[in-house]
Structures are given as C-alpha cells and as structure tokens.
Amino acid sequence: MSIQSLGVGSGLDLEGLVTQLLEAERKPKQDRLDKKEKTYDAEISSLGQLKSKMKDFLDSVDELRTSTALKGREPTIVNPSESITPFTAEASNSAVEGSYRIAVTQIASGSRIETDNASAGGFTGTTDTVLGSGSGSLTFKIPNTTKSFNINVTAGMTVQQLSNAINKSSSNFGVTSSIIDTGTVAGGAKLVFSSSVTGQGNDLVIVNNNDLADLNRVSTTNSLEDTPYLVPVTSAKNSKATIDGIAVESKTDKFENTIENVAFTVSEISALAADGITYQTSKLKIGFDTEALDKKVRDFVDNYNALNKQMTTLTRYGTSDLEEDGALAGDFMIRGIQQGMANILGAAVGSSGLGTIFQLGIEFNDDGDLEIGSNDKYGFGSGEDRLKKALEENFDEISNLFTDSKQGIATKLYSFLKEYTSFSGLLATRERTVKDQKDLLADEREQFELRMATTEQILRDKYLGLDQTVARLNSTSSALVAALGS
Template sequence: MASISSLGIGSNLDLSSLLTNLETAESQPLVLLQQRQVSYTSKLSAYGQLQSALGTLQTAAKKLSDPAFFLGVKATSSATDVMSASAGNTAAAGIYNINVTQLAQAQSVVAAGQASAKTAIGTGTITIDFGTIAGGSYDAASGKYTGAGFTPDASRTAVPITIDAAHNTLEGIRDAVNAAKAGVTASIVNDGSGTPNRLVLTSTETGKASSMRVSVAGDAALANLLNHDPAGTQNLQQTVQAQNAELTVNGIAVTSASNTVKESIQGTTLTVLKTGTSTLSVARDTASVETAINDFVKAYNALQSTASTLTTFDTDKKTAAALVGDSTLRNLQTSIRNTLTSPQAGGTGDLTMLSQIGVSFQKDGTMSVDSDKLKSALATNLDGVSKLFSSATSSTTGYGKQLDALVTKATSTGGVLKVATDGINTSLKQLDEQYTDMQARVDAKVEYYRAQFTQLDLLVSKMNSTSSYLTQQFASMSSDN
C-alpha cells in the first residue's frame, strides 16, 4: 500500500499547516481550562499567604493568652561578674544585697609520683565514698589532716572499682576509674620530676560533703598508692579542698554545696561566679509583656498588609489580585476587627478595651501603640493588662484567648478558610480530570483529521500520477500522427 512520508508532499497542498490550525482550534477549550487552573492556583497560593499571616497573629495572641506569662519576674544583678540570677513566677519582688565570700569547689587529691605510667602496680578493688571532713587541723603544705573526722554522705552509695591485670598500670587505673562513673574523674599529670607521673582524682561534685575517702582491697603496692582516709592513713595529697559556697543575703548567712544557689531568695536561682558584692533587683518583667503586645500589634498590621496586597486592583494594568472581592478574607477581617473592638467583661475599674493601654485602631485599619500609655498601664496595673488578654478561670475571656480561638476555628475542619481552601483543591482536581479527558478528545480528533488528510494526499497523488501518464500518452499519440 502506498504511503505518504510527509503530509502534503503527495498532493503539493499545505495540509500540515491546515492540520496545525485545526489542532489549535480544537485546543481552545484546553486553553480556557488552563486559565481557570491558573486562577484557582493563584487563589490557593493567596489563601496560603493569608493562613501564614493568621498563624503569626495567632502565635502572638496565644503568648498573651497565658496568664502565667504576665507573672514573669526578672532578676537583675548589679555586678554580673560576681553573680547572675534568674527568677521564676513565685519570686518575691525586692532589692537584695549579696556578699559572696567563698565559692564552692570540688576536692582534688593526687597520688605519689611513678616513674612510668605503663608499669604494673598491682590489682585489687578500689572503693571511693564521699562525706564531710570535720575537726582536727589541716596542713595546706602537705595536704594532710591531723585529728580530723570523716562523716560519710548517706545519700551516696560507694561504687567498687575493679583493678584487674588489664588495668594494673597508672594508665589502667585512670581508665578503670573513669569507666566506673563513680563520681570521680581521674587523670595523669606529669610534674617534671624523676618520678613525674601522678594520678589525680577529682570529685565531680562540689561542696564539703563531696570529700573523698579511698579504700583498697588487694595488692599492697596498690593499697600503698591509693589508700586514703582523712581520719586516718592518708596516702594521697589533697591539692584542692572541698568547700561550699558561702554568701550573705541582706546579712543572712547562706551556704550551698554548689555555686548554683537555689531558693535562698524565694523563686530565685543565683549563680555565684567570684567573691564580691552585688545588688540584686527582683521585679515583675513588664518589658517582656510590652514586647509581646508590640509583637501582637505588628502581627495584626502584617495581616492587614497581606490582605491589602491580596485584594489590590491595578488600574493601570487592569489586573486584579487573587482575592479581590473574596468573601472569605472579608469575613475573617470583619470577625477579627469585631473581636478586638468588643469590650471585655470586667468589674469596676477593670481594663476592658485595648485603647486603655494605648493600643488603638487607625483610619487605614491598622493598629498603633502609644508607648508611654502602655508603659504606664504595665507599671501601675499589670494584673489589669493580664486580664485584658487572658483569664485563669475562663477559656473565652481575654483578647488573646478569643483571637487564638477565632483563628483555630477558621483554619480547622469546617472553618471558613479551611472550607475555602478545600473547595479550591477540589475544583483543581476536577479541572485536572476535565483537562485530561478533553486532551484525549482533542488528540483523537487531530488523529482523525490526520488520517483523512493522509487519504486525501494519497488520492490526489494518484490522480496527479494518472494525469501525468495520460498527458504523456496523448502527447505520444499526437507525435505519431
């Protein structure tokens, strides 16, 4: 069967261009579907921007909806190199004079020097317990006690440490102690002498009750190196004495096993850094509340800016933004505005409106903050400001709680924004299906045209061939006559 390699070559007709034009005409419904898809996609993207702006506003509102946030207390040290502090909600406001006379420190003891850290010493079991050294006298030069007593800390259980043949060197003892995690860290210090390698044991906890007592059951060499009882035989030399932090708070003596001193002032934690004096000011943290309210206003204004961008009509280009005339956005804006302008329930003298703390609406729909008025409200009536945004007894009272609930409802299943978004997604899915079906029909129609044009091309080609043949025959007959 004859065939055509290129459409139109047999008939010398521009069938290829004709087919292309027919395909373009048949595809016009697809173009319209694509335009609708672009429109819906733009609207979906706009709803995404709106939801993001709502989320930022909700985060700011939720922070203000928590009554505990308004109970925050700030502790300020006048000498941060001496002491820092943090305060919880239960901290008592006031001014406190702090005098740090001693820092807490961990005990450190050192063994006699060894010529090599790799030479075997002996095997056995080391047991380290902790307690308080009291009484007697202490010679700082030798690092030894005379006539002292040792009272074990009953809250800490001694951990036996096995020194086997694989750990019977100074390095092995160090590794075995560290692996046991017995409240002690071990290291080796080279002091540069003829027997320079010295095992150092340091308590992992500070405080007087973390002094060490070391007993050894095993080889004599191991016992002679490490046996250490502050109330008896002391084979180790104390290089750092265990001690508590000592300070006074308004003249009252305070001791702490740690340099982190908790509850010496109600609800406050002190971290002492060096000896010296400092004044600690503990007061309600109005600065954080002021920042949060300003952030809330900024988030509201950002939402208004987003809404304005999404509903703009460009008169020069005659183009409209994705949500021009959109009822979902308009209804959300109205609901939020109504929420923030409706007075809160309150008794006589209570704050009931945002304007009472310096937050007011402008003609363009945004909000502004009168900083002086806000600072004054926070300084004189922090509890009233708290009730304006939150409530410890009601889930529906306070602008923070109400706005948080409003956004949650709008973006949850059945909410106006969720319904609108789901509707667009459904429409896009339907358009995709319609496009696929229509594309199949267009392709089928174009293939039908192609088949018809191919047949026409073949027919005309044959007719042209026949015409050429007959012309040649007539010409031949004429020449014979």
C-alpha cells in the first residue's frame, strides 16, 4: 500500500502525529548508531595519526640501527686560496682517519686533431667544399678500448655534412667536430675533432677504412693503421697531483683509492706559491662525520617526542567535564607501547662505554619527553656538553650504544616497534578490525532504515483507517443536522 497524506478526510493532524511517533522510534537507535560511527571514525583517524608518527620515529631509529650508518667519515678540505678549489673529496666508512697535503698540478683532458692548412692539402675557406668523389667510411676510435663508431662518407659529401654526421651519430662516444674558418686562402677551413676521452695513451684515432686519397685529409691513419696522416695537436693527458709530496696520476679527473677508501675529484690546478713555480697544497682531513651523527641523534629525540605527545594526547582522560577524553582514552595497547619504549630507552647497554643515553646527553624530562638540555642539572655537565664530548671522544661507543645486536637501543626499539607497524602488526590489525566494524555498522543502518520504512507504513495504514472512519462520521453528522434543520 502506498503512503498517503493523512488528515485530509478527518481534519485531524494525523500526519504530524505519525511524524512524531516515527521520530520517537528513530531517535534512540539513530543516536546509538551515530555515536558508534563517531567512535569508530575517531579510532580509525587516531590509529592513522599514530602510525604516521610511529613511522617517522621508526625511520629515525633505523638511521641509528647499523654501525655503517653511524661510522661515516667526513672529508674536510682547507684551501690556501679562497678563489681556487682544486678538488672535492668523499670517503667510505672504512677510510682511516688522517690528514694529507694535496696539490693538483694537471687536469685530465682529451685529445684534439686539426686538419692541415689549405696550402698543405687541407680545405679551402668554405664549408661546402666537397670531400671527394668516392664513397667510403671513417672509423673514430680510442685504441685498446671498446669506444668506436663509423661514419659513412658518400660521393659529394661536404666538409659541413661530415661534421654534422659526426656530431649526430648515435654511437658517438664523445667526439665533437667543429669547423674553424681561418679567413685566409692559405689557412682555409679547418676541421677540428675533440675527444672527451681523457688519459695518457687515449688519443683519438681516425681510420680511412677504404684508403681513399681524398679522405686522408681527415684521417690519422690508413686501413692497415701503419701509415700516419694527421697527428693530434693536443694529446690526451692524465690528471696529476701530489699527495704529501708523492706524485700520483689518474686517467680521469677522479682519483679513486689513491688514498685507501678515499676518492677525490680534481677541477682546478692548485694556486702557485710566491715563487711562481711551487704549487700550494690543500689540507685534506679524514675524520668522523660528527655533524651527520649529531643530526641523527637530534632527529631521534624530536621524533620520539612527537610520537610520545601524540600517544599522550590520544590516551588522556579529561580533567573536567569541559575537557573531552582523548579518542583512545586509557587504551591499554598504546600505554603498553609508551611503557615499552621508555623501558628500552632507560636500560643500560653493557657493550658501550657510554652505558646509557644519559651519557650521550639525552634524558627524560618531567613530561616524559626526551631532551638534550642546556643546563647542568646533576653535576655531570649539560646535555649539550655531554653530547659534544661523546661525539668528540667516544664516537665508536655511540655506535655500540645503539647498534649492539643484543642490547643496542636502536636494535631493540626497531624490533619492538615493528611488531606494531608492519602490515600484519598489531596496529594495522586493529585498524582493519575497526574498519570491519564500521562496515557492519553500515549494514545495521540499512536494516534499521528498512524497519523504519515498515513501521511508517504500519502507522499510516492504522491512521488512514481512523481518518476514513472520522470522515464518514462527519459526513453522517452533517447529513443529520441538515435533515433535522429542514
């Protein structure tokens, strides 16, 4: 039966009555469902926030979990001239601490080949000069390497076309071709071939594969490579430097393991001393990367505090009726995480000479957060002083404090937190459970709406009968009044 407008026949406000009855039926259930949904949403949101903060902290813990991440070496370079920076350096974690005096005396370069003057068999002053009437090929290569590519030369190809073909070759390993017009008839146009392959002995070779006479002008040798034609005007060179007076060379601008586990890359020749002959040396010092470790420790403290504040906010109880409880007020799991982390952070590490994080300058404040304080509270120096001293004097002990396989703070924290943060961890499992409960709540809402629709129909059917009965009585009454009145 379709829903009809009530009260039309009787004149009674039956529509309003049905509405009030339905509202009285709906409200308690609706409020209960809304409250449940709000609770689920708050819990899901809170768990998401908690997971995000915990991930940030876990990343900080991971940065302190391995000795290789903590025992980084930092190269420090002091140059005699502020305007000249001869080299940059990097060192692996296994580099030995030490100090070196380095001077750069030569930068590696590639070879350069120029064609002869026009008067000596070169080209005239135009770039559209034809190379020759025959067809053949040229091979550009660096001997004793795999670097090689071919250029086909067709009959009638010009100097400019050859230059373009070289530069556009997809196999080109670093040869640049250019044309320089000398502006004189005797000089003519010169083809210049520059190779980016550095290192002594790595001169560019151009082979006239078909021994065409016209191509000898742009070749260094014939097909058998036993006859020389053009020769490099500049040969490929090594980089050269001195380390504590010892001469060293490299085929590139990078010296790798010349100093064990250290690499330095040269970019400028060192400045000359007042005598104009002697190269001034730069000081390279290899030491522990205290700045990087200092940052990792401070990030660890900051991210722990952010996580701890988040958990405290979520689990707090309001101190008055005006202050709401946290979304996870009194939650046993979250309190357990806080307590577990505090226990690990407060424990002694016997394998480290520092013993505890206190000797590293880290301590708990009254709010349960970590801090590296600037005040000396206990007569052992401020947190900042203790951290500085540990970085300068006990670098390896800091590593042991965090990375020991059994007692290390970062090792234990990482394993502890992984139980909660992994895909199958406790937090993720709980989050999925709450989402499932919310899905069931949606089904419950749907069933509730169906029941309310049925209840509405029953009420309308009931009061429709009343409306019709009253309407008939009113009609009968009107008829009687009319008959008696007549």
